[in-house]
Amino acid sequence: MDYLLLSKWCSRIVAWASIQRYILIFHHGWMSTQKKKILLHYIPITTIIIYGIILYMTIDLFLSCDRSYYSTILYCGFSSCAYNSTAYSIFELITGGITNIKIIAICSMILIIRLIKQKHRLNQQLNWRKHRKMAIQLLSIILLFYIFYLPKTQKMGNQPMKTIMEPPTFGVCQINNRGMAAEMRQKDDNQKKATNTPLLDVEDRRKLNKVVHCENF
Structure with missing residues (x-):
């Protein structure tokens, strides 16, 4: 459960945070009232958390298995029983990995591009030193998620x-x-x-x- 919740919750929440960051910068009026904040901030995060709890508790219950642990290798050779199911592995690959990573990358890149266009449209000189930190931060997030959070579908059990x-x-x-x-x-x-x-x-x-x-x- 810890493995599933930490890895999948994290990617989904960061994906939503990327969308919300764009909203806060370019559509801050969407969250100008308490009702809008509840609708666009608290409800999505709560939904992600509840979805994760229900999904992974159900998966862990119905896809349980006997594990073997080995003290001589990293994490004792732990592997989640959920990935014994090829169908679930593909589902997680799409909803828990590829979709979130694309959302993070696209929202971050659009944020930078729109900022540059807005500066150009208003005939304002773009101060790269001022915005360099934000650009480095956003690109670092994209890179980290592509390296560490892109899951790979693996058939478990009797694999070739x-x-x-x-x-x-x-x-x-x-x-x-x-x-x-x-x-x-x-x-x-x-x-x-x-x-x-x-x-x-x-x-x-x-x-x-x-x-x-x-x-x-």
């Missing part, structure tokens, strides 16, 4: 070996893949001890070890 062994992207280890790789390695060890016949060949075993220790192939 090539999917599990996908190398780390952008220097960030794929936590779900590492957990599955560690579990498969443990199954290989158990069968080898029981029957003296491993499940995996030498090359597959080497790749699994690379994934578990977050190394490039």
